[in-house]
Amino acid sequence: MTKQGIIERISAELSVKTANVTSIVALLEEGNTVPFIARYRKEVTGSLDEVVIRSIEERLAYLCNLEERKDAVIRSIDEQGKLTDELRDAILGASTLQEVEDLYLPYRPKRQTRATKAREKGLEPLAMLMLERQDVDGDIQEIAALYIDPEKDVSTADDALAGARDIVAEIVMEDAKVRAMARRHFREQGFLETTGAEAQDERMPEYEDYYDYGEQIANMPPHRILAINRGESKGALKVKVSRPDEVLLSAIRGNFVSDDNGIFKDQLDLAIEDGYTRLLCPAMERETRSALTEKAEDHAIGVFARNLRNLLMQSPVSGKVVLGIDPGFRTGSKIAVVDPTGKLLATAVIYPHPPQERRDEAERIVGDLVRKHGVNVITIGNGTASRETEAFVSEFIKNSAHGLSYVIVDEAGASVYSASDMGREEFPDLDVSVRGAVSIARRLQDPLAELVKIDPKSIGVGLYQHDINQARLGETLEKTVESCVNYVGVNLNTASAALLSYVAGISKTVAKNIVSFREENGPFESRAGLQDVPRLGPKTFQQAAGFLRIRSVEDPLAITPIHPESYDVAEAVLILLGSSPEDLLSPEKVTQLRRKLVDVDVKALSEELNAGVPTLEDIVDALRRPGRDPRAELPGPVFRSDVLSMKDLAPGMVVSGTVRNVVDFGAFVDIGVERDGLIHISEMSDSFVQSPHNVVAVGDVVRVKVIKVDSERGRISLSMRIRASDSGED
Incomplete structure (x- = not known):
């Protein structure tokens, strides 16, 4: 697939205009960061947000890797002298890495298998006779006897037939169409079955729900998959995948047995059954479990990232000792x-x-x-x-x-x-x-400034966070923190190196250099002063400058997210309104400016100033609220002066609390007692709730009704379904 083909495929998959995808790909290849592209290149991206741009970035990486893998596979098969035009076309037409690997499997260099040993004994021609010449006449013992060779440990006709069946079993079970069919069958028709460990001392109470459990794979929720995986890893559970074998076996036979009266039919049946049990099922069970886990991990990582974002974006409490x-x-x-x-x-x-x-x-x-x-x-x-x-x-x-x-x-x-x-x-x-x-x-x-100093994986707002792929989790959470930091902006003169390292384009080394430069030379008076920092080049300055804030007479626009490359446009807007950049430092003049900006016709102004409408809209918004912290508009924490305990709670009591964690089945809320209470998803609304994340987020302050207190087990059940007749807040 050509580069243009990749762009067109991404465009179709994500329903994004081809021109926008082309521009984003070019910007990424030039070394631009996602936050910079999303914020400062809206004219060419069509104002796409970070989520879409990251999706384009991820699909671009996957599809480029796919094309590289196709080239490597074709080269390997060609070197073996086994590449046909049909096979080349099939590989080039594959749309996933899995399809490519399935097509490559029969040609992949292998360790010794029963089939490779049989080939070394010269039994491949007999195997091909079984597959290709399904004659109705002849004696298979006589045909097989032609391949007897005691020196190669083929002493009888039955030995020859057994070796040929091993080759047939491998050929059939490595067929790309068979594997695709089996994969689909396992995932759509398979059941995951669990039993408790045989030894009583290995059993754990927290997994007793799974001691005799089964569920169709297609219907399993992510948190249940991860719970079963954890129980299995601790030795408390035994897990297997079951499926209706005969349906799949019949379909496989239909692909390879063309005549029920053929003399090799029984041999083919034996080979297919053996290959199915010995080769295909174990491979498909591993693949199915792996796919289930990957899907569950993707979901869990998404939950963690969403909760982390909400935690980082909690409103700061300023001006307090x-x-x-x-x-x-x-x-x-x-x-x-x-x-x-x-x-x-x-x-x-x-x-x-x-x-x-x-x-x-x-x-x-x-x-x-x-x-x-x-x-x-x-x-x-x-x-x-x-x-x-x-x-x-x-x-x-x-x-x-x-x-x-x-x-x-x-x-x-x-x-x-x-x-x-x-x-x-x-x-x-x-x-x-x-x-x-x-x-x-x-x-x-300032939750954001403090929490960036901690490995995101150590912040407990996840679902089975220690059981999932740590590299993928870390990568996603790093991007989440980066997104939050750049959305809020960073005070260049007070930020720690840890916080600065998440600003677009700034590495950990450059972040430390900024802090050292600031300590040696005093506060920055302008964004331009960044260019004097060691190892901070033009590209880094371009990516980072707009996300860094300074309150300075020398660079008054630095109190806003307006990028230095757009200062001339911002100054022109201010002049047309009878204002100046210095006015942004005066609350009284900002109030006057805000009134003037109400009547601005952005579209007409963009034509007059020869500036893009999206950029001009952002400039006008920034001038309206210089120094704005978007987190300040969110609800703050719950301040208390007295304390409750579980014994103070009673069903029907209505209290306020802070959401601490959101998971698939509900949300945990701190209501000021020794244990967090659980709002089950069924208690979040009188109407159907698809996901708890659609209702609450980490850091939200919510009013809840106590519906059950289990002091013995330390559990509190809460509800957001509060009616006028319920008691007032206690």
């Missing part, structure tokens, strides 16, 4: 106080819980820190001793006169950050455990 607590029992609860910019002000360790129970001392330490630093809010990590610490903080707030509130934050990954090179570089003199408290405090102020 925060006291963060990383709870603990024996080793104490670690405390860190940070100012509104995230700068560390103080640290401490308190022991309000058993075994020490130095509660009075803990209250005194917290009180001193609150008074000295003007703390506005306390954040508590949701790990070990979280609820005990919450009770302590709630009582402290009740007895104090500081007007404090507290928030429970997800501490997933805090320990990973604490022990990381990044954590050591940022706080070389702090104990590992105290670094976690700093992270917990900062997560409230």
